[in-house]
Amino acid sequence: FxxxxxxxxxxxECANTPETHRGAMAxxxxxxxxxxxxxxxxxxxxxxxxxxxxxxxxxxxxxxxxGLRRVIVLARHGNRAxxxxxxxxxxxxxxxxxxxxxxxxxxxxxxxxAENWEAGRFLRHRYRDFLPxxxxxxxxxxxxxxxRTGRNIVATSSLASGMFPLxxxxxxxxPERPNIVPIATTQGGVDVLLNTAGDGPCREALxxxxxxxxxxxxxxxYDKHRELFGVVSEACGxxxxxxxxxxxxxxxxxxxxxxxxxxxFTFSANEGLDATIGGRLAESTIRDFHDVVEGMLSExxxxxxxxxxxxxxxxxxxFLGLAHAPLTDPMNKLHVFLTxxxxxxxxxxxxxxxISFPGVRRDTLPSGSSVVAEVYDxxxxxxxxxxxxxxxxxxxxxxxxxxxxxxxxxxxxxxxxEATGCPAAQLCPVDRLALTFVQWxxxxxxxxxxxxxxxxxxxVAQGDSSxxxxxxxxxxxxxxxxxxxxxxxxxxxxxxGVTESxxxxxxxxxxxxxxASLALQHSTREDEADIIAKADEASxxxxxxxxxxxxxxxxxxxxxxxxxxxxxxxxxxxxERQEANDSARYVILFEPGLGVCVAPGGSCWSVSVRLSMVGxxxxxxxxxxxxxxxxxxxxxxxGGTSSRPCFTEVDRSSL
Numbered sequence: 001f002x003x004x005x006x007x008x009x010x011x012x013e014c015a016n017t018p019e020t021h022r023g024a025m026a027x028x029x030x031x032x033x034x035x036x037x038x039x040x041x042x043x044x045x046x047x048x049x050x051x052x053x054x055x056x057x058x059x060x061x062x063x064x065x066x067g068l069r070r071v072i073v074l075a076r077h078g079n080r081a082x083x084x085x086x087x088x089x090x091x092x093x094x095x096x097x098x099x100x101x102x103x104x105x106x107x108x109x110x111x112x113x114a115e116n117w118e119a120g121r122f123l124r125h126r127y128r129d130f131l132p133x134x135x136x137x138x139x140x141x142x143x144x145x146x147x148r149t150g151r152n153i154v155a156t157s158s159l160a161s162g163m164f165p166l167x168x169x170x171x172x173x174x175p176e177r178p179n180i181v182p183i184a185t186t187q188g189g190v191d192v193l194l195n196t197a198g199d200g201p202c203r204e205a206l207x208x209x210x211x212x213x214x215x216x217x218x219x220x221x222y223d224k225h226r227e228l229f230g231v232v233s234e235a236c237g238x239x240x241x242x243x244x245x246x247x248x249x250x251x252x253x254x255x256x257x258x259x260x261x262x263x264x265f266t267f268s269a270n271e272g273l274d275a276t277i278g279g280r281l282a283e284s285t286i287r288d289f290h291d292v293v294e295g296m297l298s299e300x301x302x303x304x305x306x307x308x309x310x311x312x313x314x315x316x317x318x319f320l321g322l323a324h325a326p327l328t329d330p331m332n333k334l335h336v337f338l339t340x341x342x343x344x345x346x347x348x349x350x351x352x353x354x355i356s357f358p359g360v361r362r363d364t365l366p367s368g369s370s371v372v373a374e375v376y377d378x379x380x381x382x383x384x385x386x387x388x389x390x391x392x393x394x395x396x397x398x399x400x401x402x403x404x405x406x407x408x409x410x411x412x413x414x415x416x417x418e419a420t421g422c423p424a425a426q427l428c429p430v431d432r433l434a435l436t437f438v439q440w441x442x443x444x445x446x447x448x449x450x451x452x453x454x455x456x457x458x459x460v461a462q463g464d465s466s467x468x469x470x471x472x473x474x475x476x477x478x479x480x481x482x483x484x485x486x487x488x489x490x491x492x493x494x495x496x497g498v499t500e501s502x503x504x505x506x507x508x509x510x511x512x513x514x515x516a517s518l519a520l521q522h523s524t525r526e527d528e529a530d531i532i533a534k535a536d537e538a539s540x541x542x543x544x545x546x547x548x549x550x551x552x553x554x555x556x557x558x559x560x561x562x563x564x565x566x567x568x569x570x571x572x573x574x575x576e577r578q579e580a581n582d583s584a585r586y587v588i589l590f591e592p593g594l595g596v597c598v599a600p601g602g603s604c605w606s607v608s609v610r611l612s613m614v615g616x617x618x619x620x621x622x623x624x625x626x627x628x629x630x631x632x633x634x635x636x637x638x639g640g641t642s643s644r645p646c647f648t649e650v651d652r653s654s655l
Contacts, residue, residue: 062425063126064126064127064129064130064374065374065376065381065427067376067377068127068130068374068375068376069325069327069330069333069375069376069377070322070323070327070330070332070333070334070335070374070375071123071127071130071131071333071334071335071372071373071374071375072319072322072323072335072337072372072373072375073119073123073334073335073336073337073370073371073372073373074315074319074337074339074343074344074347074370074371075116075119075155075156075159075336075337075338075339075368075369075370075371076338076339076340076341076344076365076367076368076369076370077108077112077116077151077152077154077155077338077339077340077367077368078108078109078111078112078113078114078115078116078155078158078367078368078387079108079109079111079112079115079267079270079271079367079368080103080106080107080108080109080112080151080267080367081098081101081103081104081105081106081107081109081267082094082097082098082105082106082260082263082264082267082268083105083106083260083263083264084105084106085247085256085257085260086098086105086260086261086264088238088247089236089238089239089240089245089257089260089261090232090236090237090238090261090264090277091236091237091238092235092236092237092238092277092278092280093236093261093264093265093268093275093277094264096273096274096277096278097264097268097271097273097274097275100271100273100399101271101273106151107150107151107154108150108151108154108155108158109267109271110271110399110405111270111271111272111395111405112151112155112158112367112368113154113155113158113405114158114387114405114406114408114409115367115368115387115409116155116156116158116159116162116338116368117158117159117161117162117406117409118162118368118387118388118406118409118410118411118412119159119162119368119370119385119387119412120158120159120160120161120162120163120164121162121163121165121409121410121411122162122385122411122412122414123159123162123163123334123336124162124163124164125411126411126414127334130333131333131334133168134168135164135168135169135170135179136160136164136169136179136180136181138182139331140329140331140332141331141332141333141334142163142181142333142334142336143184143332143334143335143336144156144159144160144181144182144183144184144336144338145183145184145185145186145193145194145335145336145337145338146183146184146185146186146194146338146339147185147186147191147194147195147199147338147339147340148185148186148187148188148191148199149340152338152339152340153183153185155338155368156183156336156338157181157183159336159338160179160181160183161179161181163181164179164181166178186199191313192313192314192447193313193314193315193318193337194313194315194337194339194343195313195339195340195342195343196310196311196312196313196314196447196451197307197310197311197313197342198340198342200313201447201451201453202310202311202313202447202450202451202453204451205310205450205451205452206301206307206310209300209304209307210253210255210300210301211253213299213300213303214253214254214255214300217299217300218242218253218254218255219242221254221296222241222242222254225292228285228288228289228292229241229258231281231285232261232281232285232289234280235277235280235281236261236277240254240257240258240261242254245257255296255297255300258293258296258297259293259297261289261293262289262290262293262294265286265289265290266290267367269286269392270367271395271399272392272393272394272395272396272397272398272399273396290361291361294361294364298363301342302345302346302349305440305443305444306444306445306450307346308346308349308350308440308444309350309440309441309444309445309446309447309450310447310450310451311342311343311345311346312343312346312347312350312447313343313447314447315337315343315347316347316350316351316437316470317437317470319347319373320430320433320434320437320470321470322335322375323373323375323380323430323433324430324434325375325377325378325430326377327375341365344365344369344371345365347371348371348384350436350437350440351419351420351433351436351437352418352419352420352421352436353371353382353384353417353418353419354417354418355384356415357369357384357386357413357415358413359389360386366386366387366389367387368386368387369384369385369386369387370384370385370386371383371384371385372384372385372414376427378427378429379427379428379429379430379432380427380428380430380433381416381425381426381427381428382416382417382418382419382422382424382428383414383415383416383417384414384415384417385412385413385414385415386412386413386415387409387412387413388408388409388410388411388412388413390408390409394408395408419432419433419436420432420436421435421436431474434470434474435474437470438470438474
């Protein structure tokens with residue numbers, strides 16, 4: 001009823017209408033009309049949610065299939081407060097919305113926490129028959145990895161609280177029995193998984209691409225939309241003119257300023273606040289501004305294919321590795337990765353997944369959204385999920401009344417999506433996704449190549465190894481199918497012992513041998529030269545791998561040989577020393593209260609021998625050697641000599 005009231009306010013108004021009818025019949029009729037209104041409203045909602053037709057995919061996805069092995073989630077943080085530069089760029093908006101957010105600039109807001117909480121609740125509900133229920137279990141079943149920004153860590157914690165609600169934790173800690181869920185984070189400056197371009201080795205590549213775009217497009221872009229930017233600037237009480245932006249002592253470009261203002265409008269409206277600056281801006285103007293700025297950011301940050309590559313970093317190979325059967329660690333049933341919107345955008349575009357949510361601009365990721373992959377032995381089913389979208393009025397009322405926002409959120413919206421070569425709501429072979437990835441990075445290079453990452457840096461130079469791993473999963477026949485789709489003539493020079501399917505009794509990696517022999521025939525000399533260059537690069541890579549393999553093999557043989565030789569030398573020296581000791585003359589040194597020192601050749605510097613003798617010589621005992629031949633000085637451990645002849649020299653047999 002609460003959800004119904006917030007989504008369709010008129011449906012339940014009669015429930016709160018004062019009773020104006022006196023007769024029992026009138027009251028029954030009134031109640032009956034209310035019931036009809038509720039039923040009609042519920043039927044309308046059900047029709048929206050449950051309507052299906054043979055021509056369109058079902059609005060409600062099918063439940064998980066039997067044999068589910070793992071669930072992988074790539075999530076985005078929920079709604080947040082605007083960035084602090086909004087105080088400078090749009091002070092009129094900043095002074096009205098920041099106090100209502102109740103959190104620091106750029107921090108996860110109350111609505112954002114509720115959105116991520118709902119994501120966890122959705123996972124708990126959908127996979128209730130797959131994931132263990134109750135307390136969080138420290139056995140590797142669950143894995144939560146957050147990008148290290150504070151709002152992402154808080155968002156991951158909120159998601160975990162939705163999965164493991166109060167009352168399900170361990171008993172005896174606190175009365176409300178919370179679950180304390182461990183959350184791993186990335187390492188600053190070397191992130192290659194969740195924020196490669198923002199906090200990893202591709203920051204310089206991103207900055208260079210943005211600078212190139214600014215030089216070529218910024219002035220023309222501003223001139224084209226000067227009137228719109230002027231209206232927004234006047235309402236904001238700030239300036240959006242290029243060349244006037246400085247932050248923390250550095251000059252910033254137009255995109256930096258426009259994105260901060262756009263996010264200020266978007267996040268404020270999603271929080272249930274007034275984004276029109278007291279009516280100074282029409283909602284249509286804000287929508288136009290959002291469309292223009294988002295289009296510019298898409299061109300600047302993702303306009304070239306290699307930018308998709310470095311934004312995605314090493315995530316796609318990691319995802320494919322977790323989804324590839326047989327699973328390396330079947331105990332891991334849920335992997336949650338939470339980060340910024342850029343990674344979601346890059347991964348979905350690389351794999352050919354369409355971003356389309358009801359009521360949201362196409363190719364726009366709502367705050368708190370997720371990409372969900374269900375892993376089976378024969379492939380994966382791909383979905384996109386978005387939180388519930390309560391009305392701005394409902395959220396504003398809840399914030400004003402200080403009521404818990406979680407009452408407005410239920411389970412969100414789950415939509416099956418297609419990937420390149422894979423229909424929606426059906427199993428997609430992991431090898432097919434691997435083919436899409438390999439084809440993409442074969443054109444752009446891996447992020448290691450695009451960002452010129454030094455191979456000496458072991459923290460970040462993982463892309464090539466990941467690429468080679470995924471590359472082995474791509475069946476050669478799929479490569480031929482891809483060539484036919486692209487209208488290319490595909491010829492294969494089969495190496496000896498390799499069949500059409502890539503099998504070979506002698507080659508442990510027949511696909512690599514087959515890949516090295518492929519020749520794609522294009523219609524132009526330029527394309528042919530490009531293919532030759534790629535083939536040469538692949539050949540060089542294989543040669544380098546062969547050298548590395550040979551070096552490892554030689555090292556593996558040399559190490560045991562060296563151990564055998566060293567052992568033989570040590571044994572020989574021990575035998576020679578034993579023979580020398582048999583004819584040596586020994587000295588016994590006795591000091592009352594200290595112990596006995598025995599050493600060959602009359603030199604008493606061997607501390608280890610002395611300590612071992614002290615263990616069984618009585619302290620303070622008197623010991624005399626009567627078969628003395630001649631006194632002689634003894635060199636002590638400090639290089640000096642003893643001043644009194646308290647030692648004698650005897651034959652070893654006399655001892």
